[in-house]
Amino acid sequence: MPDAAIGLNAVIVAVTEEVPRILTVRREPPAGGPAEDALPFGPLEPETDRTLDRGLRRWVREQTGLELGYVEQLYTFGDRNRDPRESHGGPRLVSVAYLALVREVSVSGDARWRDWYEFFPWEDWREGRPAVLDRAIAPTLERWAAGATEQRGRLERRERAEIVFGLGGVGWDGERVLERYEILYEAGLVPESRRDLIQRGEKENLHSESSEPPLGRPMSLDHRRILATALGRLRGKLKYRPVVFELLPPTFTLLQLQRVVEALSGVGLHKQNFRRLVENAGLVEGTGRQDAETGGRPAELFVFRREVLRERPAPGVGLPGVRRG
Amino acid sequence: MPDAAIGLNAVIVAVTEEVPRILTVRREPPAGGPAEDALPFGPLEPETDRTLDRGLRRWVREQTGLELGYVEQLYTFGDRNRDPRESHGGPRLVSVAYLALVREVSVSGDARWRDWYEFFPWEDWREGRPAVLDRAIAPTLERWAAGATEQRGRLERRERAEIVFGLGGVGWDGERVLERYEILYEAGLVPESRRDLIQRGEKENLHSESSEPPLGRPMSLDHRRILATALGRLRGKLKYRPVVFELLPPTFTLLQLQRVVEALSGVGLHKQNFRRLVENAGLVEGTGRQDAETGGRPAELFVFRREVLRERPAPGVGLPGVRRG
DNA sequence: TCAGATATGCTCAGAATGAGCATAGGAGAT
DNA sequence: ATCTCCTATGCTCATTCTGAGCATATCTGA
Secondary structure, X not given: OOOEEEEEEEEEEXXXXXXXXXXXXXXXXXXXXXXXXXXXXXXXXXXOOOOHHHXXXXXXXXXXXXXXXXXXXXEEEOOOOOOHHXXXXXXXXEEEEXXXXXXXXXXXXXXXXXXXXXXXXXXXXXXXXXXXXXXXXXXXXXXXXXXXXXXXXXXXHHHHHHHHHXXXXXXXXXXXXXXXXXXXXXXXXXXXXXXXXXXXXXXXXXXXXXXXXXXXXXXXXXXXXXHHHHHHHHHHHHHHOXXXXXXXXXXXXXXXXXXXXHHHHOEOEOHHHHHHHHHHOOOEEEEEEEOOOOOOXXXXXXXXXXXXXXXXXXXXXXXXXXXXX | OOOEEEEEEEEEEEEEOOEEEEEEEEEOOOOOXXXXXXXXXXXXXXXXXXXXXXXXXXXXXXXXXXXOOEEEEEEEEOOOOOOHHHHHOOOEEEEEEEEEEOOOOOOOXXXXXXXXXXXXXXXXXXXXXXXXXXXXXXXXXXXXXXXXXXXHHHHHHHHHHHHHHOOOOOOOOOOOHHHHHHHHHHOOOOHHHHHHHHHOOOHHHOOOOOOOOOOOOOOOOOHHHXXXXXXXXXXXXXXXXXXXXXXXXOEEOHHHHHHHHHHHHOEOEOHHHHHHHHXXXXXXXXXXXXXXXXXXXXXXXXXXXXXXXHHOOOOOOOOOOEOOO
16 A cells, blocks of 8 residues: 555644634644644654554653643545655655543643634634624635626535625524634635645635635644534534533633633623533532632632433533523 | 645435435445445646636546535545554545536446435434434443443533434424534444444444444545535524525426425425525525426415525525424 | 325423523722 | 622512423224
8 A cells, every 4th residue: 555644633622711722733834934823732652652642642741741631533634745744755644533522721831722714714603603704704705605606606606605704694603613723724815725725836716705804813834724523523412411620620600601601602691591501400509608709709619510411311501591682 | 734635526316206315436445345336526726727616626527527506515534544554554544525416317337326314314203203312322322432431421422322313302303414523423333433443453342332224325535424414404504594406407486495495404394484594584485387297286486586696695495384283 | 995004394391591680798089 | 897899699470391291183994
């Protein structure tokens, strides 16, 4: 079998101060130039790593000092030329990406935590519909659709943009993070589009659809695609498995819980209905103790009820009462 | 980087005559012996296959003559010794598994279609709770739990079995197919447990927990795990994406649609409520034409309404009205 | 023309959801 | 003390969604 190498990528997520953060490292682009943000990456050691996720835990520990708890496989990325070094004789690079949820926030090395909405500003609807959607994205996508070579292609692009960005009457689907990123990439709205075209020497395709500055903070290689996959997957999983609790301290107030769910799902929730849902679902249990708090009536501290796993087939936090106004 | 090889596995699904079927091939076990069922498998050609799924489509076409339509990546399997030849100097074998949904059923070569409930008899609840659960599985799992070395381990095993098989008050979660298979494997209830122990030369661990005949038809290597992953994933996806239509002819009756959903989800549904759901969701559109049928009032023929993708963020068939009696 | 089989319509109670109003219990200012 | 400002928590109410049935329509074959 010809040359192929297997790597492992980690999307390590924590939520602190209502900000969802991911762990990034700095990395020189293969073509040279200033360092970019990248997801932590490590090789699989076929001889010693019994399973893929053990391999992942091993090198995350070695590189950042972090001991991972909850870990879940995300997706395997294997397109040709994900890494431009392939065109210069490098092996085909296949990366298995993992999602990890952690509580603590102390890291070593060149690792640092970044707000993941820096990478996807259009995904944060907590303060309402992000202005960038109507200001920059919608008009540029319209131009992109109009620029397709055939009638059919124009219709397809327009429909795709409408569905994925919820532009027509369609609602916004928080889980379609990757599809949105991919459209923006194709439409030349993110810095990576331009970078990759130059890297592949296809300068003739550099007809930027937009006069807008490119959107969001770029990442090395295809790492922003991996990150988009992670965000979408996590948003989906929240609804039917109690994964949020991996991100919370053992004891928390209901508002803290709500803030973490909101940070991840990117929408604001109706407070009373959120509590009702969480309590009726049997996900939490009051401890009787109260929070040291921050002004206002003290909040009760809760813990996660592990028993819920035995009582319900698919307990999740769901997204009740998305705030309208 | 040391030796590793990348392979691609396909779980190809079709539903005909209310039976969900998967495409299998016959394959000699690496250790010799009679041929076993296996999932179609092919290598990735790093030089020529631009993406993983193109590679998959390529060799599926070459091997079976089937042209795949809907294809989705499932999971990447990379545990050491998935393939026992690794212990005799073979490379570490990492397989990326894909799920494909097709309509037609004509295949060539040694490929054949098999009812997937032959592999997972306990997953088919269409005629009510499968007898094998109470007759064989529950008691053997109880013995397996009791056989753990420590108190703690006994509790953990028991809880796990209860949650995953819905044995206590817990409901049955149709999506946990893999977790169930893995427990059965650990408990020595499937033929593969024994086979793999012998293959690894760990005959001392052959304390079968059960006097029962092993459950379900075995598959080569870890292919039944891959299949379980596919079934679970497909059951989940049904609920929020209109994937069933990939398995149906362009025009169909609501009962045909219902039968396919039931075949996959493994539960019987309340007919009237099912129609209500499907119609209210705007998933289908009547054509005015009627079915050639099979006795009884003729049924109207429907088509999938593609527009639904524009109207709703997450249209799926869901599982309304699971029949109680 | 009747029995048997499906298709399709409709009803109704109960549960879940979306939105608010109202009260409770703290901290700090006056 | 008392008032103001917060946040926590409780409760209500209209609406929609679900689970279960009953009833009627329209075929085929005896």
